[in-house]
Amino acid sequence: MSLPDLHALQGGDEAAWDAAFRWLWPTAFAVAQLKLAPFLPEEVEDVAIEALEVLVEKVREVRTVEELKPLLAGITHHRAVSRLRERFAKKRGAGQTESLDAPAPDGEVKPEPASLESPLDALAERELAQRLQESLSALKPPQGEILADFFLHGLRYEAMAKKHGIAVGSVGVHLKRGLEALRRIWGGREDG
Amino acid sequence: MVERNERAFAMHSMNDERFFNLAMKAIARQDTEAERAELDALMARAPELKQEFERLQADVRTAKDTLPLVEAAQATTGELPAYARGRLQTKVRETLGRPAAGKETSRRLAWGWRWVLGLAATAAVILLVALPRLRAPGAPVIQVAMLDRTGGTRGTDTNDVALLQATLKGSPVRSFSSASELETWEKNWPANGRRSTAKVIYDPAKGEVRVSGYSQGKFFHRIFPLDKDLATTLQQVNTFILEHGF
Numbered sequence: 001m002s003l004p005d006l007h008a009l010q011g012g013d014e015a016a017w018d019a020a021f022r023w024l025w026p027t028a029f030a031v032a033q034l035k036l037a038p039f040l041p042e043e044v045e046d047v048a049i050e051a052l053e054v055l056v057e058k059v060r061e062v063r064t065v066e067e068l069k070p071l072l073a074g075i076t077h078h079r080a081v082s083r084l085r086e087r088f089a090k091k092r093g094a095g096q097t098e099s100l101d102a103p104a105p106d107g108e109v110k111p112e113p114a115s116l117e118s119p120l121d122a123l124a125e126r127e128l129a130q131r132l133q134e135s136l137s138a139l140k141p142p143q144g145e146i147l148a149d150f151f152l153h154g155l156r157y158e159a160m161a162k163k164h165g166i167a168v169g170s171v172g173v174h175l176k177r178g179l180e181a182l183r184r185i186w187g188g189r190e191d192g
Numbered sequence: 193m194v195e196r197n198e199r200a201f202a203m204h205s206m207n208d209e210r211f212f213n214l215a216m217k218a219i220a221r222q223d224t225e226a227e228r229a230e231l232d233a234l235m236a237r238a239p240e241l242k243q244e245f246e247r248l249q250a251d252v253r254t255a256k257d258t259l260p261l262v263e264a265a266q267a268t269t270g271e272l273p274a275y276a277r278g279r280l281q282t283k284v285r286e287t288l289g290r291p292a293a294g295k296e297t298s299r300r301l302a303w304g305w306r307w308v309l310g311l312a313a314t315a316a317v318i319l320l321v322a323l324p325r326l327r328a329p330g331a332p333v334i335q336v337a338m339l340d341r342t343g344g345t346r347g348t349d350t351n352d353v354a355l356l357q358a359t360l361k362g363s364p365v366r367s368f369s370s371a372s373e374l375e376t377w378e379k380n381w382p383a384n385g386r387r388s389t390a391k392v393i394y395d396p397a398k399g400e401v402r403v404s405g406y407s408q409g410k411f412f413h414r415i416f417p418l419d420k421d422l423a424t425t426l427q428q429v430n431t432f433i434l435e436h437g438f
Contacts, residue, residue: 012284014285018277021272022272025270025272027265030263031261031264033264034261045276049276049280052283053283056280056288057287060420136265139262144259148263152259157222172213179251182251
């Protein structure tokens with residue numbers, strides 16, 4: 001799928017927006033799902049659509065079409081966090097926190113709302129988008145996938161080497177470079 | 193988030209590489225007992241490696257915080273729900289102000305906005321009738337019009353009318369649904385040639401604001417493209433009109 005024409009989008013071209021919405025939807029949905037799926041899965045689509053509406057409002061502030069996805073991801077993340085906070089506040093106000101802390105189907109206890117807070121939530125929408133864009137540029141394939149496979153999906157060195165067609169000995173090199181890039185972009189995180 | 197400026201650990205030797213891989217496996221809980229013992233022995237011999245291990249743990253926490261979002265931002269699968277398209281295109285029209293594909297506009301909204309626009313039109317007629325009587329004889333007149341082919345059903349139109357009025361000294365805004373009617377109005381000048389008169393025409397279809405008029409018996413004319421947005425363009429128009437003594 002070719003990238004949308006930013007000038008046409010900024011001019012409100014209906015066909016250009018149709019194509020852009022199709023291109024952008026997976027990002028909005030995936031980011032909303034990431035935050036909301038454990039607690040408010042029924043609101044994932046709504047938050048994704050809201051985020052796209054906000055993106056329409058901000059499209060004239062954008063300089064390159066490559067900025068759109070990171071900006072949308074930042075907007076969606078913040079809207080999802082706001083939605084969660086609203087709901088938790090309401091539940092707390094009504095003394096109904098129980099359902100949110102109920103065990104998940106796999107028996108694992110869902111985290112307390114406070115533990116849902118991520119250091120990313122403290123970043124302003126623009127800053128979050130900027131760092132996301134830098135990350136997407138820095139983690140060229142297969143670097144990003146290797147990092148995700150190891151740290152998020154629990155794959156072992158041998159499995160990653162096989163999956164990505166690289167030598168087992170070079171897996172560590174990819175991990176190290178990827179971690180360095182993330183440290184440079186996001187900075188270290190002080191706990192507490 | 194706090195920036196860290198510690199010196200990056202570089203893998204200069206096989207030992208460094210071995211340490212990094214052992215550390216990664218330990219942090220990811222993928223290490224064997226033998227590997228854990230080897231890592232502990234390395235850190236016992238070189239205390240700076242203990243520090244490096246802690247730094248890598250912090251890096252991994254950062255990676256775990258950020259990678260899910262980075263991954264989600266690159267998602268490519270999933271289809272926009274059909275019901276969302278109309279809502280989003282309405283937002284595009286309201287925000288970016290291009291001609292509507294009429295069918296998409298919800299009927300309820302349409303009726304709501306017609307109501308508002310009807311009131312605005314009534315107010316405009318009253319102002320059109322009353323203003324000339326209130327103005328001092330010979331005072332400059334600014335006439336404002338816009339081309340609205342959609343029949344005033346969009347929220348943007350109402351916003352545009354308000355914006356035109358607010359920027360151009362509260363001048364009433366005439367709305368024309370056909371270009372030919374607008375053209376006729378545009379060329380129709382008051383019989384009293386001594387009175388300074390300016391016509392400001394907002395044409396969303398062409399993406400421009402046209403200004404023409406007579407000031408001290410001289411004709412002036414200029415087209416302002418909507419480069420950024422209507423508000424910015426109208427500020428330019430306002431300055432231009434002021435320069436001509438209005």
